[in-house]
Amino acid sequence: MNLMEIQHADKKVLTTAQIAEVYQADSKSLMRNFQRNKEHFQEGAHYFALTGEALKQFKGGRQNDATLKFVSVLYLWTEEGAFLLAKSLNSEKAWQAYNLLVSQYYQITKGLQQEQPVSLPYDEKRFLALEQRVQEIELRLQGVTLHTGEQKRLRQAVTERVDQLCSVQARRPACFASIYREIKRRYQVDSYRDVPQCKLQDALYFVATWKGGADA
Template sequence: MDEIKVLEYRNIRVLTTQQLAEAYEADAQIITNNFNRNKERYQEGKHFIALIGEEKADFINKNQNDFSSFWKAKAIYLWTEKGAFLHAKSLNTDKAWEVYDHLVDNYFEAKKPLTQLEILQQSVEVLNRHDREIKQIDTRMDKLEYDIPMYGSEADELSSHVKRKGVSVLGGKQSEAYRDTEIRAKVYRDIYDQIKREFGIYDDSGRPKSYKALKRKYIADAHELIDCYEAPTYLVELIEAANAQMHLGVA
């Protein structure tokens, strides 16, 4: 088939009815008749573009050497790749299907060389996309990083914080309550138990796990909980009773 003059409308490659007829070796009126008989199958903007009024005038002026005779036409129909397919289907000849395949490979799919500006714009788009993807990966990694148990050093710091709070609650290291290993152990255990309850540190069967299983994303909250810890009434009474004995002994 002869080389077809490339036509574009709003950056979409199209063919006129006459071009399509010549390519398919059919009469232009047959193309028009097939369209009129099957209008319900054709969607404007998808299969064809109908130019009228100023749009028609602009198109003719832009392509005046080839389409000056179109001034008398009420409308100019431009056919897209999908419109060319429907016409090939209506004609259903070997020639039409052969030409349609050729049009797809060598006309509709043919790409114009990119300008330097277009190359630059595409490069910027690729870099921006990569930047977004990297940020998404970093975000996922951060979430994963903070959704794992504490590191050893973080667990040690939490344990030290519990001990410091326990010493304070017991009345200091010189207090009788602190020297009483049973009371001291109960205070530490109660602090750890509150941490486990607050942050759900339990196994699948509902049994409490080691405080070291605390997820990293909760570390700051756990330290705040320790700072705000208050011993329950029964422990307060044990501590006060033990420390009262110390004062009595001094007296």
């Protein structure tokens, strides 16, 4: 894989198409996940959105790139932004990317414990910077909501639970409504689609053990 290096605002960045290639995903899925969780991304820190003259100048330096021809808004992603996108995809390649960041963090932690005190000031600075990055990303990931596939898993779990609890057809609509109402109450969201991604397993267990709509 040969990704052309791009610099913008003194940062190394990637286009959405490049990230999609790395994570073996498609650009549309990436952008859907981004738009759904946009409040957790910070422009300038995680991405840049090029429009107008800035976009025109960017295109001017890449006239052979056919993917840019009809683009009206171009997103460029920093390393931190790419990691956030990786986690929201929940694919194998995306998990590898996120795990790489965590692995780097713990490698530096281990190295600090083995280094001589005289070299600690420089290494400690590196460690603290990476630790902060991990903490910031993990905090933002707590707000990432379910992607389309995870929403489907939760819906299927609800249907399976209704099938188990409601043998009377007439009671099924009320049972569905009760479960979804309890999901929204439990996670303090307006829709099951807004359940935090990090709470998916908890939500699946909650649905599987829910007993509020059982037949008498």
